Amino acid sequence: MxxxxxxxxxxxxxxxxxxxxxxxxCRGCHGGCGVLVYVKDGRVEKVAGDPDCPINHGTMCSxxxxxxxxxxxxxxxxxxxxxxxxxxxxxxxxxxWDEALDAIAERILAYKEEHGxxxxxxxxxxxxxxxxxxxxxANYLGSPNVLTAGHFCYGPRIATTVITCGSNPIxxxxxxxxxxMVWGNNVTxxxxxxxxxxxxxxxxxxxxxxxxxxxxxxxxxxxxxxxxQLRPGTDTALALGILNVIVEEDLYxxxxxANHVHGWEEFKARVAEYPxxxxxxxxxxxxxxxxxxxxxxxxxxxxxxxxxxxIEQQVTCADNNRALLALMGITGNIDVPGGQMxxxxxxxxxxxxxxxxKALPPEQAAxxxxxxxxxxxxxxxxxxxxxxxxxxxxxxxxxxKMLFFISSNPLMTRANAREVHDALEKVEFMAVADFFITPTxxxxxxxxxxxxxxxxxxxxxxxxxxxxxxxxxxxxxxxxCRSDHEMLNDLAHRVGQxxxxxxxxxxxxxxxxxxxxxxxxxxxxxxRMRGDTTYRKYQERGFSTPTRKFELYSTKLExxxxxxxxxxxxxxxxxxxxxxLAEGFPYxxxxxxxxPGFFHSENRQVPVLRELHPDPEVEVHPETAAREGIADGxxxxxxxxxxxxxxxxKLSEGLDPRVVSAQHAWWFPEKRDPGHGWDExxxxxxxxxxxxxxxPAMGATSIRTLLCRIRPETDADRERLTGVQP
Amino acid sequence: MTRYDLGIDEDLCWGCKTCEVACKGExxxxxxxxxxxxxxxxxxxxxxxxxxxxRLSRCRHCDVPDCLEACNFDxxxxxxxxIVVLDQAMCGGCEACVTACPxxxxxxxxxxxxxMKCNLCHHRIDQGLLPAxxxxxCPAHCIRLVGASxxx
Numbered sequence: 001m002x003x004x005x006x007x008x009x010x011x012x013x014x015x016x017x018x019x020x021x022x023x024x025x026c027r028g029c030h031g032g033c034g035v036l037v038y039v040k041d042g043r044v045e046k047v048a049g050d051p052d053c054p055i056n057h058g059t060m061c062s063x064x065x066x067x068x069x070x071x072x073x074x075x076x077x078x079x080x081x082x083x084x085x086x087x088x089x090x091x092x093x094x095x096x097w098d099e100a101l102d103a104i105a106e107r108i109l110a111y112k113e114e115h116g117x118x119x120x121x122x123x124x125x126x127x128x129x130x131x132x133x134x135x136x137x138a139n140y141l142g143s144p145n146v147l148t149a150g151h152f153c154y155g156p157r158i159a160t161t162v163i164t165c166g167s168n169p170i171x172x173x174x175x176x177x178x179x180x181m182v183w184g185n186n187v188t189x190x191x192x193x194x195x196x197x198x199x200x201x202x203x204x205x206x207x208x209x210x211x212x213x214x215x216x217x218x219x220x221x222x223x224x225x226x227x228x229q230l231r232p233g234t235d236t237a238l239a240l241g242i243l244n245v246i247v248e249e250d251l252y253x254x255x256x257x258a259n260h261v262h263g264w265e266e267f268k269a270r271v272a273e274y275p276x277x278x279x280x281x282x283x284x285x286x287x288x289x290x291x292x293x294x295x296x297x298x299x300x301x302x303x304x305x306x307x308x309x310x311i312e313q314q315v316t317c318a319d320n321n322r323a324l325l326a327l328m329g330i331t332g333n334i335d336v337p338g339g340q341m342x343x344x345x346x347x348x349x350x351x352x353x354x355x356x357x358k359a360l361p362p363e364q365a366a367x368x369x370x371x372x373x374x375x376x377x378x379x380x381x382x383x384x385x386x387x388x389x390x391x392x393x394x395x396x397x398x399x400x401k402m403l404f405f406i407s408s409n410p411l412m413t414r415a416n417a418r419e420v421h422d423a424l425e426k427v428e429f430m431a432v433a434d435f436f437i438t439p440t441x442x443x444x445x446x447x448x449x450x451x452x453x454x455x456x457x458x459x460x461x462x463x464x465x466x467x468x469x470x471x472x473x474x475x476x477x478x479x480x481c482r483s484d485h486e487m488l489n490d491l492a493h494r495v496g497q498x499x500x501x502x503x504x505x506x507x508x509x510x511x512x513x514x515x516x517x518x519x520x521x522x523x524x525x526x527x528r529m530r531g532d533t534t535y536r537k538y539q540e541r542g543f544s545t546p547t548r549k550f551e552l553y554s555t556k557l558e559x560x561x562x563x564x565x566x567x568x569x570x571x572x573x574x575x576x577x578x579x580x581l582a583e584g585f586p587y588x589x590x591x592x593x594x595x596p597g598f599f600h601s602e603n604r605q606v607p608v609l610r611e612l613h614p615d616p617e618v619e620v621h622p623e624t625a626a627r628e629g630i631a632d633g634x635x636x637x638x639x640x641x642x643x644x645x646x647x648x649x650k651l652s653e654g655l656d657p658r659v660v661s662a663q664h665a666w667w668f669p670e671k672r673d674p675g676h677g678w679d680e681x682x683x684x685x686x687x688x689x690x691x692x693x694x695x696p697a698m699g700a701t702s703i704r705t706l707l708c709r710i711r712p713e714t715d716a717d718r719e720r721l722t723g724v725q726p
Numbered sequence: 727m728t729r730y731d732l733g734i735d736e737d738l739c740w741g742c743k744t745c746e747v748a749c750k751g752e753x754x755x756x757x758x759x760x761x762x763x764x765x766x767x768x769x770x771x772x773x774x775x776x777x778x779x780x781r782l783s784r785c786r787h788c789d790v791p792d793c794l795e796a797c798n799f800d801x802x803x804x805x806x807x808x809i810v811v812l813d814q815a816m817c818g819g820c821e822a823c824v825t826a827c828p829x830x831x832x833x834x835x836x837x838x839x840x841x842m843k844c845n846l847c848h849h850r851i852d853q854g855l856l857p858a859x860x861x862x863x864c865p866a867h868c869i870r871l872v873g874a875s876x877x878x
Contacts, residue, residue, distance in 0.1 A: 062747040188740030222778040
């Protein structure tokens, strides 16, 4: 470790009497920030940003600062437990790790023997940097079914970028983009995977122009040079309309288009279907604003598109991504300084190799649930969750007998929560590894205590595409908690795949680093490593696609039977496609706007974070609220054809009066009954997960655009929704 | 003599509330009590539309503090470096300061019956450290200690 350059670490140590400080790498979200962990008498007392870290430059977010409160939380599960009562009875007994892993191993082997490895479904949520280890386990087991959020979160970015240009282009904030187009994203309070709010802020402060596309007036939207307030779910149309202006007005990069793209003529014909008038009609965005945004972005170089998950959680998921990739491409911003970089990792074994995807026998891969339906997803090892619930509930196309969720709370975070609940209640055996006994874990047979990032050694950001890797250093041990990687390494030996794993997981980290010629112990002596940052690599090598070109026209999508060019499709639950339904459910409901302090369903039991948002809130325009008789702060009932939930109204002029915006993943750890109020305010109760409500290529469930009505809550509503009598 | 205050550029604030949590970690205010609080403001624009900014509520360490005047227990003093310090041990719980503060920056702990406010982490400043919220935690770099002699 080098000395700390400008945090006054020695003085902090002296004043507070800390015993030591450890440089590590936070994973309060997907990871990313370099941190200093201050320790006194063996306990973590404080987490601060590492000023030397090139990713966050010493700054932090609320989640990272609260890490000690999560690690030492009184409700934390600190030893394995086995359920002794019926599901959701809250009755557990303490067992040893050996008992827990032996019981899980026994079930895995028995189900594999009787029903095939595909009957065992592994799962993770947004991921705690354990994704590759989980895939490794499933692939060597022979199960093609790993249930993740990948159908509608980050997986689409990987799948669409790989088929278009070989890898995920990352905004190169360090080299000062001159124009930033933020599309359906609030990078300053969320974590869109490879990005952090700090470098984005710095680029803006350095003078970058800002265009924001968002149905909500976020703070970035308020600060933008141009804000495009689109109708939810019309992103592909807006992007194609912008592309059409750029093509029509000859603002594209001629050299890039002439030499490096595939399918220009077909692409030109497609975008010509989106003249300004039609685009404005579809998207609600005025023509002049669309044209102005197109001109500003195309003429202000270098430019980046800051994208995220919102555009992926729609029925046009893949086409949204592909249209924005086209925007990055034809403006000449791919792989240029301050543009959209195809960064390279340091020479290590990558997540694909560590995930052992080649170990899955082709005959097992062919059994992937929904693999021949959602073929873009299937080719990237990703499945749609409903296929799993259906296989549990109907045993078609084959029975799923076991679920093993590692850092996942699907009851709170997957569409059609009541169907998820039915499946989790019915499944024959379920294991969960997590920090707390969540509403999902309450339905498990065995729950394993997972380690937080303070309690593990790891190669941080190993899975990302920004080119950095950073050491995560184990600082403390809490109870019997174990990292997911160590747990899987142990379990692997118990199910007969030990030869593909290691005596100790640190040897696995050595194996990842081996191509660099160093061990994990060597890596710990460094602050970080970065891969080669050569620009415009495609000029010599082309892109890593079938045509070696940037595929505006995707040969892979064509091969898999899809439209090779992006095309707007109206979602199945919109006022345009279902005017009949919109009579009773007149508002467009959008969901999932991020809240500082929470990471999806996590952290609601942490007082300093819960205090930031004590109650679930739904944003409503004051005109709409007045029409419905709702005052600011009222508890209201939000209803879709699928059900009803309660949240508190927050009046906001920042949305169109026809749109309301509800928060996601709310449960109430303070409710001590085993349900923890999972269905009271859970927006996924309202959301349809039917296959028709999913992207046909990626299987992304549309959770960002549905129809609802909203009204003040009555006493009877409260009793019905909370079970508490008024 | 250096006079200290927090310099906050609200135009840069993204509303991430990291400062709130950093303050909690240092000063341990109970649940519901914030010594620095990020709030939303939606000012009307000349064209009839509405903007959106974050405002930070915190003690301004006024040159002539109304709270000090109002206090019935001599619990509030102004240091020579400008920091207005509320000593909870001396607070009698009359809430006169809460009413007197023109910025509504003083909160009241109903359990302990004492007033609480930002004392500008004077215990850190006196040791040569920056206040918790201004110690390079903010991803927007919008909070700094004004008047600090040692740059950090």
